[in-house]
Amino acid sequence: MTDPEEGRKRALLSRIACSVAFQKSQRARELLEYLGRRSIEDPEHPPREHDIGVAVFGRPPGYDTTQDTLVRVQASHLRKKIEQYFEEEGREERLRVRLAKGSYALQFYEHQPGLDPAAPAPFLARHPRLGWVLALLLLAVCAALLMWNRRLESRLEAGLGPHPSVDRLWRQMFANGHQTHLLLSDLGLLPLQDALQHHVSLEQYQNRGFGALAEKEIADPVLRSAVLSFFNRYPTTIADATAARRLGILFALNGLPLDVLSARDANMNMVSGGNVVLLGSRRGNPWVGVYENQLNFQTVFTEPPRRASFRNSQPLPGEQPEYPVEWSRIGYCRVAYLDSLKGGGTALLISGTDVNSSDAGVEFITTESWVRQLRQKLGAGSGPTPHFEVLLKTYLARSAVSRFELVSVRRK
Template identity: 25%
Template sequence: MKFSPEEIEQYRGVTERVSNGSQLAASPKLREFLNYIVDCALRECPEEASEQQIGVNVFGRKPGYNSSEDSIVRSQARLLRQKLASFFKEEGASEPITIEIPKGHYLPLFKARSIGEVSLPAVASALSLPSSVIAPESRGRISLGIIFILVALAAGLVLGYALPRRTVASAQLHDPLWAPFLSQDQPPLVIYSNPVFRGAPLKDGLRLLPPGTASNAPEDDTYTGTGEAQAIYTLTRFFDRANRDFVLKRSRLVTWDDAKSRNLVFLGASTQNTALAELPTATQFVIRLDENAHGYVSNEHPLAGEPHKFVTDSSDEYAIIALLPGLESSTRILAFTGLTTVGTQSAVEFALDPIHRADLAKRAGLDHNLARPFEALLRVHVRRNVGLDSEIVAFHTR
């Protein structure tokens, strides 16, 4: 189907609003999925929206992978359909265009909502009156009346687009978990890991230099994990919707003079995030390495029935969300750490999901409408280095 430039602009606009909406706030892969298939449709390239192509281009599968054994595209398509339906029923109820993904294929359909869905009998009657029954002296008044109604309808559409976003932003600003970090007083400091590598990237490649290891080779500390990078992107979208800013720094550039009076957000395990390792606050879930340098989570103060350590298998990953007291009494710290970079990304996505963050606050309890400090241990189900879903397996209040 050939789309006009006006249609393309309109369809890209509604896609952007869906991507920025609360339904996809904590689902960067679903956003990427949606934008990819919309782009295929608008470029009139349906062959690029096949299950194989989506698996390769969106979910990082190798070309020719066995899609009958790996159902990532089908399972994520089901979830995306649910998210789209929820968006257009609630937050996007005033959208004149909806996006649907029909079952059986992945190319989206753009459907105009019928004007009949809005009850406007007076306008319809006025517009349908034949001119022969309208007295000449009344036509001017009727025309002005219709113009007034149409202007009012246009204003209503504008408000319809704006109000849902304002509602979302307001909900974020008063969220028990995130409210301190969205304060206008001072933007929080987001600190991401940047471990030290040795070697030359364009010559013999880079190798991770374990903490405390001496080396005569050239050192490079300008890299971070892909999960941390994705987490920064996800946080940026979340803060943008609340019309708030944050200051971003890599851990090796943080000075405690800058950090002590701010709310802090840490991304990455303390083994790779030196600023997090220097925190004076002791945590109850700690990432450690065994004799084979495999990571596990040590449960420093296990509750009844909890193991002393959590060890992964081939399809699982562990991640930690810790809400801690800040360096000053008026500040707080949020730390997101995973055994791998995938875990860090999954922890951030979990804490940004409206349902999950409400559950975290409920478990922690409230103090002056804010979540009390806690530590949550997540089990992340991973397929091909992609975190699919997460669940809380241990929860400690502080």
């Protein structure tokens, strides 16, 4: 490879990484940069899935690629981003690159503009009636989008609009130049821990050896197979999906970048540096444990018998030393705003004793009246909102939160 040719390739990759399609996807940029460097410097030895997981996404050296699909998911995402670039900003590029399916080697090639005369006529030219059908379908989609937009406006009017206290708080927390990662709880982890009859530690969670752990500790082969089958589907809850949508709208309204992913796809650098929103209990999102020792309200979960509570490390007058859960009746949610572990970023923890209580925490921190009440109790006045820790009590009915109330507010 000549130096000028290598320079052309590196310049192309730089333009792609700086394009609009990649602006809000830090992971795609990091993967593109790694694959580009390997493809240019060592084209005869393309990287393996395991190499990428360790080098780009912080997976431990011994992790199991048969159970952890992060690299494959992100490669598919990158492939679509590259195609989007050449369809939009890069449509005039002569030198192009692609990531073929089933490969982790970038392929550079010269694009020849115009149609090949020997190529068959475009599909719609050969089927003109189909063009009318597609046009009608497009009109139907546009009508559906208009209806969806109206429903979205109604949601904004109901409490997710550009209200001053909420917007000010979110810009204070996340408009700091760092990417924000929203980590949803890992629903597949719950039945696995039920079968193990103990928590999966953060160290075990990072090592990803779930199959070996189940093989060692779950004696019943039928139960073991069922638990791992559910676990490997990467399940999530409707409550978490609703919460992610609500938070995503708020980030978008304030022009803030956001990546949404499962806790299982995170790593320590992501959790301890930059901005992170940790959604869910410590049992469903072990990354919560990274910040647990900074908090007054400590997670307690024991089994069997199953019991959950928040322990009040330093009770104030009128507070209880412990706030126990009454399953299906009373739950709790802790909401905490802290500096990220490495500093410079923000960590927002929304940890309920159940998924619906976590959803109540999302409603609390995104609703104008509640944020105003929070600022008042913190004595924020006209200044910025100080770091805080809040405990909410939730009242459950038919597996949903009927209402919630503020139990305690602490400045951090």
